[in-house]
Amino acid sequence: MSNPLLEVKDLHVEFDTYDGTAQVINGIDLIVERGETVAIVGESGCGKSVTVKTILGLLPEADISQGEILYKGENLLELSDAKRHARRGKEMSMIMQNPMSAINPVFTVGEQMLDVLKWQGQHRVGITDWVRDKFRSEAELRERAIDMLEQVDISAPERVFESYPVELSGGMRQRVLIAIALLLEPDFLIADEPGTALDVTTEANILELLDDIVEEHDTSVLYITHDLGVAREISDQLNVMYAGEIVETAPTETLFEDPQHPYTRGLLESIPQLSRGIGAGIPGKLPDYTDPPTGCRFADRCPHAETECREVVPHLRRTEPEHAAACHLFEGDPHLDRHQDAVTEFPYIGPPPWQADTDETEVDVR
Structure with missing residues (x-):
């Protein structure tokens, strides 16, 4: 545990609201080792999603009043927006919570997958680059995208590649989200309750699929869930x-x-x-x-x-x-x-009632 992939130290995150400053994250510490799956569990509203979105830099309105987020030994909070965006595009990825709204509805699945492969975390893309790209060959990138759709057990990858999100079921969209997240073979993956909007059978299949792919690519995972059963099934380390x-x-x-x-x-x-x-x-x-x-x-x-x-x-x-x-x-x-x-x-008021010794014990009166 001397060289973790991700280490969060004493992280404090606040938001300004009409009612005052909301102290949502109050000094948390997390470690994710290389090749390890770590889960954060807790009821809705406890700060799980805020934590992972802060790690990725997806909450510009948040005030990080204290703490460090070390990724491969480098503090992400000290990077420029462009450098952090590049890290997020190439080395870090996230499977969003709701497959019904996490994919852009006006572009086909294929267009969105190709954009990920082409731009790979570039902070800004100029109109000239975007127009010039339209005339480049996409055959190799298309093959890569379709291959990834096959890896997530989509039986008709070519059809799905050409489809709009509205043409796909919830389970199919979740598989597409996983495929997009793994396209660049990230070292670090965040999965934010990927089974929330799915039925139990589909969720079980998605979890098994995700576990197989992560193991194959030796990816480190931070998994967010409110379901302790899921956490037990997929994680090595558990944080409540x-x-x-x-x-x-x-x-x-x-x-x-x-x-x-x-x-x-x-x-x-x-x-x-x-x-x-x-x-x-x-x-x-x-x-x-x-x-x-x-x-x-x-x-x-x-x-x-x-x-x-x-x-x-x-x-x-x-x-x-x-x-x-x-x-x-x-x-x-x-x-x-x-x-x-x-x-x-630290006051000590224990032992816990469920561990208390019911036998009579000697009392030291010295």
């Missing part, structure tokens, strides 16, 4: 996000075997099961980003919250070698070096 903060992080199987943060446990208990029917869900709602809580942002919804939780921010603490949770129920060293000085301010 709540109200703009990472509240738990661990290898995927470790987190499912031993979920620690009350929010993570609430998400898991909300999943419908045959043995107990539909889950009860988590009472309450996300806090107001223009007036966030002073301490833990989950405190008002947490069944185990104490006074300290509403007063002191619970930074991530390492509960196991590769497992960390931002909760006062747990002891452990700070997960991040920058929180080392604050360690004495």
Whole structure:
């Protein structure tokens, strides 16, 4: 883990609104290793999409008040718009959330795929270059685009290449989006809930297809989802996000075997099961980003919250070698070096009720 492909450090993202400044992302840290699939999970509105769009530089209206976004060791926030656009065009790509609206409806699939292959992240294209390009041979690029459509299991790639988006089903459009995202064989791919608008069967096929292609191209992936089942299936590392903060992080199987943060446990208990029917869900709602809580942002919804939780921010603490949770129920060293000085301010109100030892224990009165 000494040379990650992507490393996000202490990222803070704010937006100016009529109601005040919305502190949407509040100091998150992420690492994506080369060839690794990392997932961010959380309910709608918790800041997942804002995080990934900030990484790609797709939110010009956002105020990044603090933090770094290191890609191959280079801080993307210090690059010019042209250089960042070039990185986004050639080395970084994204599968958008809604296949029904993410493709331009006035151009054919083929025209849009050819534009990606021709311009490859150029910041601006002059009218002279655009007109001159119309007279260049497109045979090789067309072959490349059709081959990619075949790779995403489209049975009639030539027909789809000539089709307008309105002529395609949702599942077919999702496959086209994946094909466009992988055309330039990016090193880093962001998938923002690519199965949201699809039926369960089609979503399963898309996930399996995406996993196969990513493995074939050795692409690093940051996957955004609200579905823990999907996250377990596709990811190596799992980050649970709540109200703009990472509240738990661990290898995927470790987190499912031993979920620690009350929010993570609430998400898991909300999943419908045959043995107990539909889950009860988590009472309450996300806090107001223009007036966030002073301490833990989950405190008002947490069944185990104490006074300290509403007063002191619970930074991530390492509960196991590769497992960390931002909760006062747990002891452990700070997960991040920058929180080392604050360690004495962390109240400990644990152990967690589900881990408490029911046997009588000796009390040290010295």
